[in-house]
Amino acid sequence: MxxxxxxxxxxxxxxxxxxxxxxxxxxxxxxxxxxxxxxxxxxxxxxxxxxxxxxxxxxxxxxxxxxxxxxxxxxxxxxxxxxxxxxxxxxxxxxxxxxxxxxxxxxxxxxxxxxxxxxxxxxxxxxxxxxxxxxxxxxxxxxxxxxxxxxxxxxxxxxxxxxxxxxxxYGPRQNPFGNQGVISVFLGKVLRNESIEVWGDGEISKDYVxxxxxxxxxxxxxxxxxxxxxxxxGSGTTISLNKIINTIKEVTEKDLLVNYYPTNKFDVQHFCLDIEKAEKILNFKPKVNLKHGISMTWEFVKSLK
Missing domain, CATH: 3.40.50.720 (NAD(P)-binding Rossmann-like Domain)
Incomplete structure (x- = not known):
């Protein structure tokens, strides 16, 4: 085709x-x-x-x-x-x-x-x-x-x-130096030894694939x-920003400085997608869990040094 x-x-x-x-x-x-x-x-x-x-x-x-x-x-x-x-x-x-x-x-x-x-x-x-x-x-x-x-x-x-x-x-080849994709952006901050900015209390929970x-x-x-x-x-599960930050700490083995700010009104606070339809029709099944995905993304980000 x-x-x-x-x-x-x-x-x-x-x-x-x-x-x-x-x-x-x-x-x-x-x-x-x-x-x-x-x-x-x-x-x-x-x-x-x-x-x-x-x-x-x-x-x-x-x-x-x-x-x-x-x-x-x-x-x-x-x-x-x-x-x-x-x-x-x-x-x-x-x-x-x-x-x-x-x-x-x-x-x-x-x-x-x-x-x-x-x-x-x-x-x-x-x-x-x-x-x-x-x-x-x-x-x-x-x-x-x-x-x-x-x-x-x-x-x-x-x-x-x-x-x-x-x-x-999220994953390798997502720009860690931009403003889209919290996991990659956070890892970019870690690479440059900069503080991570969180809008809200970190309990915003979303679905990451x-x-x-x-x-x-x-x-x-x-x-x-x-x-x-x-x-x-999606992954069919919700993951909070605080959990992402803790997983990044575990993967990178670095101490992170995290600053919390008032939440953004334009951003959805909580969501998780039901993926049953895709599982049935597209044979979709998420294969990569959060820790493994962050590990692969971190390896990519480190290569940009």
């Missing part, structure tokens, strides 16, 4: 690419720039540009079979700072991308949505795919709207789709006989 990966040089996208190559598929990556933490791959076709360059996207989509859309220009915090940009760069561009995909006869779209931001503060945990969606950030609202438009294009133009709602992914497990589920969604589905992908 011929795959096109929007954002294939990003953290999540790069692991999807690895699986596709392993499975023997033809891979084209559309991204703004090269991978941050490894060289370009010889057996991948790279197209560089912005997702608002619809002429280039149309050319790139020609004669492709499956589109995996894992691009987002915002995260929950930044989306609230500039809601108009979030809508224009993500929602409007995604709608245009879906239309082009239909025009270019792409058979299926797999869209990477959000497990935490979509649902908001859930009344019942674990959260199923049928739980109420009450996003508390522009990021979550936009993700939900993109899902709805994808279903619209499927109903009206016949293109197949599946949607992945992941919990918090190792990147290789997430990427495998995305691939399975791209080949599944069942379509028009939404899948939660």
């Amino acid at each position: 011929k795959y096109i990966i929007l954002g294939g040089n990003g953290f999540i996208g790069s692991y999807i690419v690895d699986i596709l190559i392993e499975k023997g598929h033809e891979v084209t990556i559309f991204d703004r720039g090269t991978e941050k933490f490894r060289d370009s791959l010889s057996n991948v076709n790279y197209v560089y540009g912005n997702i608002d360059d619809h002429t280039l996207i149309k050319e790139t989509f020609a004669e492709k079979d499956i589109l995996i859309h894992c691009v987002s220009t915002t995260v929950p915090f930044t989306s609230n700072n500039n809601i108009e940009f979030d809508i224009e760069s993500n929602l409007i561009n995604s709608v245009k991308i879906f239309r082009i995909a239909c025009e270019q006869n792409i058979k299926r779209i797999v869209y990477l949505s959000s497990g935490g931001a979509i649902y908001g503060e859930a009344e019942v945990i674990p959260i199923t795919e049928n739980s109420q969606t009450n996003p508390i950030s522009s990021y979550g609202i936009t993700k939900l709207a993109i899902e709805k438009y994808l279903a619209y294009f499927s109903s009206n133009y016949g293109i197949e789709y599946n949607i992945i709602r992941p919990s918090n992914p 190792f990147i290789e497990d997430l990427a495998e589920s995305i691939y399975e969604a791209s080949i599944s006989e069942q379509t028009s589905q939404i899948f939660n992908i």
